[in-house]
Amino acid sequence: MAPRWRGGAQALAVTLGILQCCGWLSAQTVRTSVGMIGRGPEQWPMFHERVKRGWVWNQFFVVEEYTGTEPLYVGKIHSDSDEGDGSIKYTISGEGAGTVFIIDEVTGDIHATERLDREEKTFYTLRAQARDRLTDAPLEPESEFVIKVQDINDSEPKFLEGPYIGSVAELSPIGKSYTDYTTCDAARVTFKHPSIHLHLSPLSSSSGVIRTAVADLDRETQDRYELVVKATDMAGQMGGLSGSTTVTIVITDVNDNPPRFPQKMYQFSVSEGAAVGTPIGRVIATDADMGENTDMSYLIKDEEGGELFRVSTDGDTQEAVITIKKPLDFENKRTHNVVVEAVNKHADPRFVDLGSFRDQTIVRVSVSDVDEPPIFIPPSGTIMEVQEDARLGALVGIVTAKDPDMDNVPVRYSIRSTDQEQIFNIDAVTGAITLGKILDRETAGWHNITVTVVEADNQSMASQTAVSIRILDVNDNPPELATPYEASICEDAKPGQLIHTISVVDRDEPQSGHRFYFTLAPEASNNRHFTLWDIKDNTAGIRTQRSGFNRQEQNVYLLPILVVDSGPPALSSTGTLTIHVCGCDTDGAIQSCNATAYVMSAALSPGALIALLVCILILIVLVLLILTLKRHRKGQRMSEDEEDMRDNVIKYNDEGGGEQDTQAYDMSALRSLYDFPEVKNSDSGPELHPVPQRIQNRVVGDGGPADFSVFKGYIRKKVEQADADLSVPPYDSFQTYAFEGSSSPALSLSSIHTLSTTSEQDFSYLSDWGPRFRQLAGYYAPAQPEEEGS
Numbered sequence: 001m002a003p004r005w006r007g008g009a010q011a012l013a014v015t016l017g018i019l020q021c022c023g024w025l026s027a028q029t030v031r032t033s034v035g036m037i038g039r040g041p042e043q044w045p046m047f048h049e050r051v052k053r054g055w056v057w058n059q060f061f062v063v064e065e066y067t068g069t070e071p072l073y074v075g076k077i078h079s080d081s082d083e084g085d086g087s088i089k090y091t092i093s094g095e096g097a098g099t100v101f102i103i104d105e106v107t108g109d110i111h112a113t114e115r116l117d118r119e120e121k122t123f124y125t126l127r128a129q130a131r132d133r134l135t136d137a138p139l140e141p142e143s144e145f146v147i148k149v150q151d152i153n154d155s156e157p158k159f160l161e162g163p164y165i166g167s168v169a170e171l172s173p174i175g176k177s178y179t180d181y182t183t184c185d186a187a188r189v190t191f192k193h194p195s196i197h198l199h200l201s202p203l204s205s206s207s208g209v210i211r212t213a214v215a216d217l218d219r220e221t222q223d224r225y226e227l228v229v230k231a232t233d234m235a236g237q238m239g240g241l242s243g244s245t246t247v248t249i250v251i252t253d254v255n256d257n258p259p260r261f262p263q264k265m266y267q268f269s270v271s272e273g274a275a276v277g278t279p280i281g282r283v284i285a286t287d288a289d290m291g292e293n294t295d296m297s298y299l300i301k302d303e304e305g306g307e308l309f310r311v312s313t314d315g316d317t318q319e320a321v322i323t324i325k326k327p328l329d330f331e332n333k334r335t336h337n338v339v340v341e342a343v344n345k346h347a348d349p350r351f352v353d354l355g356s357f358r359d360q361t362i363v364r365v366s367v368s369d370v371d372e373p374p375i376f377i378p379p380s381g382t383i384m385e386v387q388e389d390a391r392l393g394a395l396v397g398i399v400t401a402k403d404p405d406m407d408n409v410p411v412r413y414s415i416r417s418t419d420q421e422q423i424f425n426i427d428a429v430t431g432a433i434t435l436g437k438i439l440d441r442e443t444a445g446w447h448n449i450t451v452t453v454v455e456a457d458n459q460s461m462a463s464q465t466a467v468s469i470r471i472l473d474v475n476d477n478p479p480e481l482a483t484p485y486e487a488s489i490c491e492d493a494k495p496g497q498l499i500h501t502i503s504v505v506d507r508d509e510p511q512s513g514h515r516f517y518f519t520l521a522p523e524a525s526n527n528r529h530f531t532l533w534d535i536k537d538n539t540a541g542i543r544t545q546r547s548g549f550n551r552q553e554q555n556v557y558l559l560p561i562l563v564v565d566s567g568p569p570a571l572s573s574t575g576t577l578t579i580h581v582c583g584c585d586t587d588g589a590i591q592s593c594n595a596t597a598y599v600m601s602a603a604l605s606p607g608a609l610i611a612l613l614v615c616i617l618i619l620i621v622l623v624l625l626i627l628t629l630k631r632h633r634k635g636q637r638m639s640e641d642e643e644d645m646r647d648n649v650i651k652y653n654d655e656g657g658g659e660q661d662t663q664a665y666d667m668s669a670l671r672s673l674y675d676f677p678e679v680k681n682s683d684s685g686p687e688l689h690p691v692p693q694r695i696q697n698r699v700v701g702d703g704g705p706a707d708f709s710v711f712k713g714y715i716r717k718k719v720e721q722a723d724a725d726l727s728v729p730p731y732d733s734f735q736t737y738a739f740e741g742s743s744s745p746a747l748s749l750s751s752i753h754t755l756s757t758t759s760e761q762d763f764s765y766l767s768d769w770g771p772r773f774r775q776l777a778g779y780y781a782p783a784q785p786e787e788e789g790s
Contacts, residue, residue: 060110060147064118071111074101074147078108079130079140089133094126094144101126101147110147118149153241157231162245167252168212170219171351175211210247217251220288225249255293255348259285261361268322269366272330277323280309284319285342285359294318295345301360305338309365322363330369331404338363373461374401374411374453381466384433388441388474396424396469399431401453409455416450416464424449424469433467441471442507477507479516479563481575487542488593490584491549500542501535502577504563514538514565521560521574530559530579542577551581555593 060075082088090108092101100114101124124147130140210227227249232242261283268281287294298313298320300306310325320340328336343358351357376382377400384397403409413431415424423437424447431451447469454462487500504516518540520532529549533541542559557579564572582593594606766777 060145061150062112062116062147063150063152064116065152066112066115071102071113074110074112076107076109077103077128077130077145081139082108082130087133088139089131089136091129091131092126093129095124097126100124116149118151119155121149123148153233156241157233157243159229159231159243159245162247164245164247165250166210166247167250168217169252169254170217171215171254171256172212172217174213174215210249219251219253219290220257223251225251253290253293254351255289255344255346255357256351256354257288257293258355258357258359259287259296259342259344260359261285261342263361265362265364267364267366269368270324270328271368271370272328273370273372274324274328276325276327280322280324280365281363282314282319282321283340283361283363284317285361287344292346293344296320297343297345299341299343301339301341302337305336305363308336309338311340322365328365328367329404330367334367336365336367338365369405371458371461372404373463374403374409374455375463376401376451376453376465379465381468383468383470385470385472386435386439387472388439389476390435390439392435392438394435396433396435397467399426399433399451399453399465399467401431401463401465403455403461410457411453412456414452414454416452419447419449423447426451433469439471441473441509442477445471447471473509473511475508475510475565475567475569475571478571478573479504479506479514479565480573481505481561481563481577484578485575486578486580488580488582488590489544489549490588490590491551491581492584493544493547493549495544495547497544498533498541499530499544499579500577501539502542502561502575503539504575506565508565510566512566516566517564519562519564521562524560527559529557532561542579549581551583551593555581557581 062072062074066072077090077092079088079090086106089105090103091105092098092103092110100112100116101110102113103110125144126147127142127144129138129142131138208229210229225248227247228244229247230242230244233240263283266281266283270278270280285296285298287296296313296318298311300309300311306325308324308326308328310323312321312323313319314321320342322338322340339360340363341358341360347357382397382399386394386396390396399413401411401413403411410429412428413426414428415426415433421437423435423439425434425436426432427434431453433449433451449467449469450464451467452462452464454460482503482505485500485502489497489499493499502518506514506516516538518532518534520527527545529545531543531545533543535541540561559577559579560574561577562572562574564570580593582590584590763777763780766773766780769777
């Protein structure tokens with residue numbers, strides 16, 4: 001089975017020509033195909049001598065952008081078994097089947113129902129199937145075929161990344177490339193742009209590059225070029241479409257311009273005495289370049305200017321900042337001419353032939369006169385020397401100052417408050433420094449004072465200088481032994497044995513150095529035990545003169561040593577060396593140096609005995625202290641037991657019998673404690689009555705208040721005794737008394753005052769409170785007539 005093409009030969013020839021233009025078919029292939037079309041399909045060799053039945057497909061083609069009203073015919077599929085009776089049904093499936101492409105089930109004709117765009121999709125892949133219409137059984141195996149979309153010139157060339165911006169360095173050689181650009185139209189395009197300085201060279205049918213056409217591009221003259229590049233398809237032939245874009249070429253800077261000072265001379269003024277680092281002025285050299293190509297370095301070229309002035313570069317403004325390096329003096333020189341040179345930091349060696357990339361200018365600095373304070377000669381600190389034994393008023397040295405503005409201007413000197421001890425004095429007119437107190441080099445070897453000088457007629461003009469005074473040493477201190485030396489020897493020491501080496505110290509510091517001489521003091525000249533050996537290096541050695549030392553006879557020797565310095569004048573002192581005789585073992589190691597300890601060698605050492613005695617003494621003191629504290633506490637507790645009434649409080653849980661119960665608390669013990677007289681009735685025995693009844697018997701006949709003199713006296717006695725007793729602790733004794741002061745604003749709650757025979761208060765309700773209040777109700781219940789009669 002072979003596909004049968006329907007359509008005119010002319011249309012097929014046009015299609016083959018388009019494919020050739022697009023580069024898809026070669027010219028030989030097109031010529032062969034056109035020849036086959038002229039012979040007819042039956043003579044095409046492609047479909048002759050078929051080996052077996054089956055699908056053999058060529059590619060179908062359809063033109064894009066079809067605008068007709070009817071579906072566009074694409075092609076026809078056909079099976080060899082189709083006899084034209086409609087028994088075969090043709091179907092397609094795949095990309096666009098049923099939507100973009102439809103097929104006639106009877107004839108197999110394929111039509112495109114939508115407008116196609118090759119720029120969106122270039123081909124569609126589908127599958128064809130021939131089936132029996134009645135049984136729907138496949139008559140041929142399913143076969144795949146491709147429908148390609150044929151391009152027409154419907155899209156103008158477009159630049160992918162336009163507008164373009166690029167750069168090229170000024171003074172670049174001819175042919176220097178800037179950049180390339182690409183179009184998106186598949187057709188062959190040409191590029192054009194008008195420019196006399198730049199040239200466009202096509203790289204391919206879809207890209208081009210811009211190159212320099214001249215070698216004298218100057219950024220300072222023109223720093224950018226605006227180009228319009230046009231791309232035309234169909235090789236620029238008539239009917240082709242075109243697109244354009246803008247290309248901006250920026251000319252970048254190179255260091256091809258030297259720095260130049262706008263002026264050949266600048267003038268500045270500064271006052272004399274201006275501080276070091278004070279800026280005088282600024283100058284700048286201009287440069288037609290830009291960016292880092294304008295960075296400058298400034299130098300001072302003349303030697304004199306370099307000593308007095310310093311130049312630096314301001315990194316922000318590229319200006320030369322001129323500052324003072326040393327103080328300027330109007331009286332010495334009034335005008336200074338400084339040569340300042342500007343140099344490019346980043347010189348390009350390619351342009352050295354263009355000239356020198358440096359320029360110079362002259363900066364004239366005028367120094368103005370100001371009233372200056374006096375200056376010392378020499379201006380820096382002065383060092384003086386004086387002997388340690390100089391007398392009071394001795395001349396130490398002279399300081400000199402003058403007025404730099406005028407000669408013979410009187411000045412006055414003084415010593416600042418740094419010399420608080422007033423060791424030195426100064427003559428206000430001459431500047432002579434004299435001694436005010438006796439010096440001692442060993443106390444202070446240097447003295448630093450500050451001398452102030454002012455103009456005699458203008459005290460505000462003042463200067464100061466530091467004067468250091470060195471105290472020269474004199475030999476006024478005798479040498480002394482470095483430490484209180486002590487030495488030890490064994491009892492079996494040999495004659496001539498070196499037992500100790502001594503050295504001395506001297507507070508003096510002679511310029512030639514110390515030299516000391518050692519000898520035994522005159523009182524030890526007849527010494528038979530030890531000898532002194534002067535080692536000649538300011539030390540001396542002590543040697544034994546005999547053997548047979550015995551610490552039982554003498555355990556300590558005192559050896560006086562005379563030390564003399566070299567002066568002048570020579571001074572001496574005597575020191576004592578203490579030598580202990582000790583017991584040693586066979587190896588010469590000292591065991592003990594005490595005679596008592598030698599006798600009691602088997603007992604405890606003195607240190608252990610002392611420690612033991614101290615511990616026993618501490619224990620005895622602690623025992624005595626504990627006994628004393630216990631005795632003191634016992635006495636204090638007995639005093640509290642006798643005097644503190646709180647210990648007599650009796651606590652019980654049963655209910656009291658009220659005021660008639662006189663057995664629960666014995667008042668006689670309380671009264672006898674303070675020897676108060678006990679109140680007794682005239683009858684043989686006290687008559688027990690209820691408290692209200694007893695109070696009633698003591699009421700005055702006219703109904704006055706009850707007599708509480710006993711209680712008042714008791715309270716008064718107790719207060720007086722508490723006030724007079726100094727041993728009573730500072731706490732209050734809480735006591736409760738059935739007496740309420742008459743000045744109380746509240747009504748009395750006491751039964752002593754409120755109950756009487758004339759009272760109209762009724763306490764009969766107490767009998768209703770139960771058995772616990774029965775006795776209380778009996779005390780306050782009104783008396784019965786028969787009880788009163790009895």
